Amino acid sequence: MASASLKLSIALTCALLLSSACHGLQVGYYKKSCPRVEAIVRDEVKKFVYKNAGIGAGLIRMFFHDCFVEGCDASVLLDPTPANPQPEKLSPPNFPSLRGFEAIDAAKDAVEKACPGVVSCADIVAFASRDAAYFLSRMTVKINMPAGRLDGRISNFTEALSNLPPPFFNITQLIGSFAAKGLDTEDMVVLSGAHTIGVSHCSSFVSDRLAVPSDINTALAGILRRQCPANPTAANDPTVHQDVVTPNALDNQYYKNVLAHKVLFTSDAALLTTPATTQMVLDSANIRGLWEDKFKKAMVKMGAIGVKTGNQGEIRRNCRVVNRY
Ligand code: HEM
Ligand SMILES: *[C@@H]1O[C@H](CO)[C@@H](O)[C@H](O)[C@H]1NC(C)=O
Ligand SMILES: *[C@@H]1O[C@H](CO)[C@@H](O)[C@H](O)[C@H]1NC(C)=O
Secondary structure (H helix, E strand, O other): OHHHHHHHHHHHHHHHHOOHHHHOOEOOOOOOOOOOHHHHHHHHHHHHHHHOHHHHHHHHHHHHHHHOOOOOOOHHHOOOOOOOOOOHHHOOOOOOOOOOHHHHHHHHHHHHHHOOOOOOHHHHHHHHHHHHHHHHOOOOOOOOOOEOOOEOOOOOHHHHHHHOOOOOOOHHHHHHHHHOOOOOHHHHHHHHHHHHOOEEEHHHOHHHHHOOOOOOOHHHHHHHHHHOOOOOEOOEOOEEEOOOOOOOOOOOHHHHHHHOOOOOOHHHHHHHOOHHHHHHHHHHHHOOOHHHHHHHHHHHHHOOOOOOOHHHOEOOOEOOEOOOO
């Protein structure tokens, strides 16, 4: 009886607050069980990001790619095995472009030394992306990231393809792809601002942005045509900066680039194809601090997608393989 009424009150609180608490996620979740976990992860991420800012970009993208496929459950980290030869990791949205796996391994190793078997890989991905955002924003984007996620046992190539939006999506498709995960149009516009850092392979934009007429800025198109082959192949697929102005700074420059038509993807340019999203771009470009504030909230919201509870998940010992019993 008591447990039924507790469940009811949690359900009511969730309906009222629509908060991450609904998934059992909490800020400071490991305060008792592993008090130093967030500091340990931050120190590892710091080493990697200061050596190579691109790893920080990879970690922020990894959180997105984890959460959109099977929920935020570290399914993106699972390596191929004879039983599951085609995990998410090998799917085109992730392979060969997704990076930062070694930073997660290092963080997990350090965390396991301090508190074995306590902290999920899904939470390490969430903390690591938060820390990457902190360092790449020169300590301005400080996210209070709730935790308490479990690690999944399913990782499926096809699901990554069908759940992650490709760069040629138009605005309707982008909104639909985020809505399918409980994120609204503004979340989509705000999270796209992560394209203010990192790189893209030429193959992600040459065919729909350079090979055919597009609204891309003429000067940028000229530079990209010199950097990219006309027909990128696996053997010849260079990378270029996403944000040509401040390539390694997590800031609102992305929105200024969108307005100047200096962005790589159809999906970036698509933000100017409806009045509502255009206004959001203008606000994030022009109002100081607005984007950073919205980004923090949207990252937390993204981090609550499809979180697993009870026997749906486990605390993986090694982030690359499911536990054996
Ligand atoms: C709105 C739909 C989105 C599309 C269509 C999209 C697509 C892409 C593509 C095609 C790349 C380049 C991959 C490559 O060729 O190397 C990329 C890179 C990146 N994306 Fe997105 N993305 C989207 C949303 C997001 C979100 C929500 C985040 C994070 C919050 C994000 C963060 C990043 C980052 C940081 C990179 C650079 C990665 C690196 O340098 O390793 N993207 N994205
Ligand atoms: C992966 O997911 C697809 C689509 O949901 C499903 O048809 C397929 O059987 C799954 N593959 C594996 C190996 O479970
Ligand atoms: C977006 O793409 C879909 C699928 O190709 C198409 O049906 C739709 O008309 C397009 N919408 C816009 C706004 O271009």
